Amino acid sequence: MTSPIATILIVDDEPKNRSLLEVLLKPEGYLTVTANSGEEALAMVEENPPDLILLDVMMPGMDGYDVAAKLKTNPATRNLPIIMLSALDDRGSKLAGLSAGAEDFLTKPIDRAELWVRVRNLLRLKEYSDFLAQHNQLLEQAVRGRNEEITERKRAETQIIRLNRLYAILSDINAAIVRIRNRQELYTEACRIAVEHGHFRMAWIGSVDSKGTGLSPLAWSGFDEGYLDKITLAIRNNEADTLVLAMRALQEKKPVVCNDIDSDPKLAHWHIDARQRDYRSMGVFPLMGDDQPVGLFVLYASELNFFDMEEIKLLTEVTANISYALEYIKKEEKLNYLAYNDVLTGLPSRTLFHDRLVQALTNAHRHRDRLGVLFIDLDNFKNVNDSLGHHAGDMLLKQVAAMFSVCMREGDTVARLGGDEFVVILDSMTSEDDAWMVSQKILKLMTKPLTIEGHELLVTCSIGIALYPKDGEDAKALLQSADGALYLAKNKGRNNAQFCTAEMNAKALERLTLENDLRQAINRQEFLLHYQPRVDLISGEITGMEALVRWQHPVQGLLYPTKFIPVAEESGLIVPLGEWVLRTACEQNKAWQRAGLKPVSIAVNLSARQFKQQDLVEIVTRMLKETELDPSYLELELTESMVMQNVEAAIATLSQFQAIGVKLAIDDFGIGYSSLNYLKHFPISFLKIDQSFVRDITTNRDDAIIAKIIISMAHDLGLKVIAEGVETDGQKSFLSLHHCDEMQGYFFSMPIPAEEFEILLRERCCMSMTKPRLL
Known part of the structure; x- marks a missing residue:
């Protein structure tokens, strides 16, 4: 059913972009042709339709949205798959491309592996679509023919139904992969599609632990009636012998199927349960990440011999696509984490801190709450780096960050701004004394010696305190006040906390004396x-x-x-x-x-x-x-x-x-x-x-x-x-x-x-x- 060579039309007004895409697609063996404008692309499609189009969005004259819309309104080119290419990564741009009729959307710069997967998937879907069209045409001819055998007609009908089902699974799951950027949501949607469109009796997805053996069911759909609970119990009790197909799929890193559960002696433990739920066949398909199993996609069918070669091939492609989506989500999560968190300490970074401070100030203004900001600077931290090295300094920062976090109330934020500078947001304070109390907890905690690479260190800190609204009504003013208070703390000999006003410092001193x-x-x-x-x-x-x-x-x-x-x-x-x-x-x-x-x-x-x-x-x-x-x-x-x-x-x-x-x-x-x-x-x-x-x-x-x-x-x-x-x-x-x-x-x-x-x-x-x- 697969054509020997697929032709891909690359449409982009930039010659460098066209050349790059040709280079990226060459290892896959595709035949590529190019167009430098939307008008040229339409003319080339009319003369010699390609199998797939890579279409740039932003072009002079006719942009990519217009080209896609014209192709999709033409019955002759309606089924031609289109992947839109754009440097814009916002949700609106993607939706506009999909609304214009594109099947997929890729963001520049193009990732080679992602390009290959998306192109291969759409070409595969086109093959199914073309094959279905041919069979529909043959069926119509057969129905019209007086001498057509009934059995042949039924065989053709069955084949078309099957191909429609396979097409629906691959198409819908690929659409979900494009749309969804949440791991749990993707799992749930994949199981639902498998049951509703793939006509499976039940489907579930489980994640695999770092050792590659522990399995945790995360999502399911279909007729379960306690079956997954028994699987979960077996996993919890470490009964690997009762999950032979799952363990084998994890070990061999490839699909494992059973087309007659009731007759397979290896599944004797599950015969009664499977029979009660009308599970006749099952397939276990590993989800891979960095060439290691990260999960399993397990499907049950009510028919014997359900998993033939075509079914296994398609479901292998589906799980490969899901695996790629998981890798993409993982990379996206890592990038988001690095963008908003300090790599060394794991605390929020300057960017996330600022976002949280603005949000906290908005809430404080709305509810007329008090809010405090603490600037913390380690005293003589440079001496640690100079005497023990930067590695010891990094270890010290990690320990100090953990200590600061212990002093916080639930809902407070402690962040690292860089170097040995930390900052704290105290949200919804009941009184101004709350900020003083937290600062004293931190100072007291810092009196305990820390052990770094065999060296016992006594590290103190200086703290500047600013309060909303009296010391500033916006983020910039409040941070300036806290920074000024930190300057006062350092001038008073370090290892102390100071408010930014003399009145507040006198009150704090009175309270400290009283304590x-x-x-x-x-x-x-x-x-x-x-x-x-x-x-x-x-x-x-x-x-x-x-x-x-x-x-x-x-x-x-x-x-x-x-x-x-x-x-x-x-x-x-x-x-x-x-x-x-x-x-x-x-x-x-x-x-x-x-x-x-x-x-x-x-x-x-x-x-x-x-x-x-x-x-x-x-x-x-x-x-x-x-x-x-x-x-x-x-x-x-x-x-x-x-x-x-x-x-x-x-x-x-x-x-x-x-x-x-x-x-x-x-x-x-x-x-x-x-x-x-x-x-x-x-x-x-x-x-x-x-x-x-x-x-x-x-x-x-x-x-x-x-x-x-x-x-x-x-x-x-x-x-x-x-x-x-x-x-x-x-x-x-x-x-x-x-x-x-x-x-x-x-x-x-x-x-x-x-x-x-x-x-x-x-x-x-x-x-x-x-x-x-x-x-």
Whole structure:
């Protein structure tokens, strides 16, 4: 069916381009003719039609689109395959060429191997098309002939149907290869075409690992009913003996077929499964890359002896084309990676960094978020290159890049600009302190020695910080500000971080000093607890207390939690501080009980970091045992946001606390997630209404409604309600009228030292309760 020599017409107004294409096609043995314009090409086609045309797009006078359109509207040349050639690589140019009627599109400069594959494929398709036309003509003659044998007519019909099917597979998969630039999408489309147009019962494609033996199914189409799951299980269990055809195709690097699965003893393991799914024949076709198998295209047919020589030949061509497409995708991915990533460290390069910064700034402007940029420069990096060589310098840069990445939050970007310069984008910051915290993490991490080729090195860095929008509203301004801040850091002796403004640097210095003082305060035991009583809104008696930490700073005096707790949270010091608060509160409560005072519960706030500790329940259990406090007199308060971050884990932890007898409360209720659907699943005893609702409860209708709803909902769930921040008789009366259970706030008592709280317990102080009136 294959013609001995194919004639290819090359149409290009540039003589050099025509000569180059002739040279590229010569090894394939094609006969080439040339035309230097669209008009000349049309005249040559009319006189002596070629088998294929390579048609340049941009030509003076009649361009390639016009030539293709004229050829495709002429019935005599409609089936003449055309490959458009263009230096333009955009999607619009390709679509314009395909719309004009071209079968394929190649981008200049032309890759020789790609040219050969595309030309060979289209000539192959033309052969099938011509062959089909001949058979259709013969069939028509046979039908008209009175003496034509019926069997001959049926044979011709069958052959035409078969050729149509083969033509459809090759044509559609080649079209998919031209169109698709995604590996998974190409696999899926190839399987679909094989089933829908090739009439296969099932088709699947799997990738091969670097060793050339491990197989992973990635795409499939057709009637499966769990067959591929069994193959996947066999692969996972390393049952190579049950996948003999696949293993053989991988080892021999060539197609392997079985035209009678049910009778092949090598496939005995699959006989029943294949019979149930009507798989009679199968073919395994390797996908190659660099002369090694990179995947398999596996097809199943419902007919015996389905894979004849013509079928195998065509499917071998199809898999060769898919293999070439995979190589093209691989090269394209590598080029894209190299264009946007630093080769040495794997971090985003300057180009990708700039794209991400522009996008981050757009999002920050739209959502009114804060954004930070950190310029990082390694101190004295030149000394490493000069003393140990550039190879050691490269190894150092790779290690440092990995360390910087560890310090980042999810969604942040760290990039390498070149040399020893790095830059960081901190997206969606909650406060300006976030940028400072990240810079301190980096500086702290860099204090650890690095080992490079047997040499232990201590490498420091300088960091410049700029913030959006105060230090710049576009990428250029922000980067200039960060660069200026880096200059300040270097002038201050390196190994430090600086903002670009004196105000921000003063604030950062104050925070750093506070953190250092905080570390010392824990060792020096400079903390103390104040206790705020909770009272019953019916009896007025004290029912419990909340332990609130204070810091007796040696210079600044008594500091309240709002001053130092955020620093403790961010630095991680909240964990040892929280354990001190918990132990001290339990010891104090037990001491009052031993003194014969009325037993009441003590509430301790847990921080988010504490709640995430894996051994939190064990820590609390141990402290209760050591202080001898009954668990029923300890309450732990958590915020809504803490328990909603990971609901399942939160429920598990809270259930463990419930099991040991510790009571639980949701603090600041109403300002967090307000996830009422989940509330019923938490084993809690109390809800605390946030003081922001209580403050205006008598003057703000919305706050009043919210408070009433919270109280009613909590009671329906069997929970008690505690109102925080009660400061007036009106607030107390409103809460009492609407059946709130308890309250705490300045109306009864502010948080007070232990000795003053002891007096309240000894004297059994109560809040005077008058009958609430309707407000």
